[in-house]
Amino acid sequence: MKTLKVGVIGCGSIARRRHLIEYEANPNVEIVAVCDIVYERAEEMAAKYNAKAFTDYKALLAIEGLDAVSVCLPNNLHAPVSIDALNAGYHVLCEKPMAVSKEEAEKMIQAAEENGKKMMIAHNQRFVSSHQKAKKLIESGEVGKIYSFKTTFGHPGPENWSIDGRGSWFFDKEKAFIGALGDLGVHKSDLIRYLLGDIVEVGAFVETNAKENTEVDDNAVCIVKTEDGVIGTLTASWAYTSGGDNSTVIYGENATLRLEEDPVYSLVVQYSNGEIVNYELDKIQTNEEDGQTNTHVIDHFVNSVIHDTEPLINGEEGMKSLEVILAALESNETKRIISINRKVEVI
Structure with a gap:
């Protein structure tokens, strides 16, 4: 089975307590890159997960061999960064709410369709x-x-x-x-x-x-x-x-x-x-701390990419x-x- 190479954009709490932990626990995933505008946070997570650190998400999207990204950013950045990632040819797992308007959500859905990529919204x-x-x-x-x-x-x-x-x-x-x-x-x-x-x-x-x-x-x-x-x-x-x-x-x-x-x-x-x-x-x-059980969001996203199946919470579902x-x-x-x-x- 193919190993999915992922990048995580945003190294705040949701990335640290959910995305990075669950990606690491999935045997079909390799975390290759992390990004945060606070360099020390990116460096900390990069060292912990043996990944490359970035402070500019566009630089992360430009690396070779990447398959998918998690977007773990403030709400106003969900749509623009997800769209850039989809247009760069990557599958996207975006935190909720997926956008700040229906129009933004529609553009995200359109980008996923036009690029033939999976987009899942991280509702657990x-x-x-x-x-x-x-x-x-x-x-x-x-x-x-x-x-x-x-x-x-x-x-x-x-x-x-x-x-x-x-x-x-x-x-x-x-x-x-x-x-x-x-x-x-x-x-x-x-x-x-x-x-x-x-x-x-x-x-x-x-x-x-x-x-x-x-x-x-x-x-x-x-x-x-x-x-x-x-x-x-x-x-x-x-x-x-x-x-x-x-x-x-x-x-x-x-x-x-x-x-x-x-x-x-x-x-x-x-x-x-x-x-x-x-x-x-x-x-x-x-x-x-005692509630950090697996949300199954990451595993579902990874399986949908590897097996080419539609995510349970795709763009349309996230928008609704x-x-x-x-x-x-x-x-x-x-x-x-x-x-x-x-x-x-x-x-």
Whole structure:
């Protein structure tokens, strides 16, 4: 089997805790280059993974023998750097949210198609064991008709995780464009789409009330409706100061599914007849030191390249999940329910 030679652009926390670790663990991958505008960070990672260090991503893209790159940069750079990498002839794994606008996302998709390269967006919620089990239960009909749901992703904020702490680009609106909604909420829009189908209408309250000296959102509550008429709430927050919440509850005709809500059982199924089934599955990934389990994102991307298969979260999927978040911002600004399909306001 061919060894995939990869480069990682951006040597911050997501690269260090996810991409580089998981690439190194994959026997079919060789990390050949890393890049960061902070030379010391690039040098540190290059030494650790026996790779070549760069401070200019275009210089990295110019080296010979490279097959694929991970784009682990501030949100405003996702699209331009991914497009440059695709045009240079490389497969791309891009961090979420894939872009800061639908137009940027469309250009990324076009670049991947024109160059015949794979592009995957690094959403990891679809690979979580409890989420995959829930999808099987729903698709089998065991849960019955789905009525409603609530999904939440919240933690104390990126200052506790980012390599730059409170001075991180996460809080710089020009670089981040969006706060908790883009950091956490887009993961949940992708999960709900995976479990229950596309989201077609969004209403939202989006606030900045927990973090000082920033214009990006840190609290958002959205009401969303799927194309099948299922309604529910999606919450994203950087204000959960005493811990985190990455749970989802799905209310169905025959059962309620509680995902990542119980500290022991990743999935709890409460049937309408009173029966309760507890599933002790692989834990969901967290930002804590003991939560650094394999996200399976890297392995899936590598397999899609080596075996020439379509990634589960390709550009189209990434864009659809992004559109939900963009609609939430528009809803908050206009104080209206936003239709994603028709692109018109619903009064």
